Amino acid sequence: MKWCVIGAGGIADRRTIPAIIKDEKNTLVAVMDKNGDVAKATGEKYGVAYFNDEEEMLKAVSCDAVYIATPVMCHYEQSMIALKYGKHVFLEKPVCANAIDSRKLVDAFKKANKQINIGYMMKFHNLHVKAKELIKNDEIGEVNTVRLQFTCWYPDIKGAWRQIKALGGGGAIMDLGVHCIELIEYILDDEIESVKSFYSTKTFSYEVEDGAIIIFRTKGGVLGHIDVNFNIPDDASESKLELYGTKGYIQCNGTLAQEEVGKLSHLYAPQGDYSAAQNRTSGIATIYEGEKGNLYEKQIKSFRETVESGVLDYYYADRAVQVQEIVDRIYNEN
Ligand SMILES: NC(=O)c1ccc[n+]([C@@H]2O[C@H](COP(=O)([O-])OP(=O)(O)OC[C@H]3O[C@@H](n4cnc5c(N)ncnc54)[C@H](O)[C@@H]3O)[C@@H](O)[C@H]2O)c1
Structure with missing residues (x-):
């Protein structure tokens, strides 16, 4: 698969271009960035052509797929440009800043019979796959309650697009919350039906929220709670994903991350009768x-x-659109 990249700094250079070229069935052909210095530096680093304009790049080189890692407000237009040139697109999360554009975008790819996937990489973590499998195998019974915490330290940075609503579409919810929503729906194989949130900009002076709590109920009746923050120091933050059911728990520590690290603890502790004594002997969890x-x-x-x-699959792209529907509801109704 021959690849071009739009938005060649940031996550593209740190994570995704190395991942593309590591696979011997891929070839990186060209990169584009609107910052000329970034385009040149990344192009030279990987020994490929570099451009400042996406159409110029797509006209000049031949490729099958385009990876897009630009600020959220560029996602719709740049994906549509790639589609106009007949390319499959791997687009960074979130799909677009609102659900209407997200839906239009994914539908346009379906209509043109081109693949679009969104960069929600956490569902590929072996421990998240394990959590899904444990639930499916009734290893914690019927799931009742879930909790997630995902944070990063993100102080005021002049001109940073994520801190400007018109460029990033939102703050901690749009940047971190979307990962949590997508992941929990994947693990539970369920959809969030009702959602409420409190969010604020408490610590920093940018216009988007630097902290939020989201509470929800899924169609299957699971109750959930997500915390996302830009204002907790990295060393003080606990990346957590916890699922509690009628027969036990799954607790993931440190797995909400860009690396496949952390631990999963699984406790199977079914209980028979009601015990008025409420003696809680902590069971021994299995660690993965x-x-x-x-x-x-x-x-x-x-x-x-x-x-x-040859069998294109829009299941996860559709789920990613549904994530934006939830985010719209959070921003519009709370
Ligand atoms: N899945 C993940 O792990 C992950 C992690 C970080 C970021 N992201 C997503 O990736 C995207 C980019 O985030 P980032 O952290 O890399 O941002 P960044 O600001 O670090 O990098 C973005 C790059 O895009 C370039 N750019 C800006 N406007 C452009 C335009 N109109 N055309 C071409 N290039 C343009 C910038 O010069 C910069 O090099 C966002 O959608 C973000 O949510 C995903």
């Missing part, structure tokens, strides 16, 4: 470790294999 693979390599491989199979 992150397999330290590369989430970005896994997601790019999955995308390439889908395209090569």
Whole structure:
């Protein structure tokens, strides 16, 4: 698969381009960035052509797929440009800043019979796959309650697009919350039906929220709670994903991350009768470790294999659109 990249700094350079070129079935052909210095630096680093304009790049070189990692407000237009040139697109999360554009975008790819996938890489983490499998195998019974915490330290930075509503579409919810929503729906194989949120900009002076709590109920009746923050120091933050059911729990620590690290603890502790004494002897959990693979390599491989199979698959793109519907509701109704 021959690849071009739009938005060649940031996550593209740090994670995804290395993942693309690691797979010997891929070739990186060209990169584009509107910042000329970034385009040149990334192009030279990987020994490929570099451009400042996406159409110029797509006219000049031949490729099968385009990876897009630009500010959220560029996602719709740049994906549509790639589609106009007949390309499959791997687009960074979130799809677009609102659900209407997200739906239009995914539908346009379906209509043109081109693949579009969104960069929600956390569902490729072996421990998240394990959590899904444990639930499916009734290893914690019927899931009742889930909790997630995902944070990063993100102070005021002049001109940073994520801190400007018109460029990023929102703050901690749009940037971190979307990962949590997508992941929990994947693990539970369920959809969020009702959602409420409190959010604020408490610590920093930018216009988007620097912290939020989201509470929800899924169609299957699971109650959930998500915390996302830009204002908790990285060392003080606990990346957590906890699922509680009628027969036990799954607790993931450190798995909401860009690396396939962390631990999953699973406790199977079914209980018979009501015990008035409420003696809680803590059971012994089974511990599973992150397999330290590369989430970005896994997601790019999955995308390439889908395209090569000739059977295009929009299941996760549709789910990613549904995530934006939830985010719209949070921003519009709370
Ligand atoms: N899945 C993940 O792990 C993950 C992690 C970080 C970011 N992201 C997503 O990736 C996207 C980019 O985020 P980032 O952190 O890399 O941002 P960034 O600001 O670090 O990098 C964005 C790059 O895009 C370039 N750019 C800006 N406007 C452009 C335009 N109109 N055309 C071409 N290039 C343009 C910038 O010069 C910069 O090099 C966002 O959608 C973000 O949510 C995903």
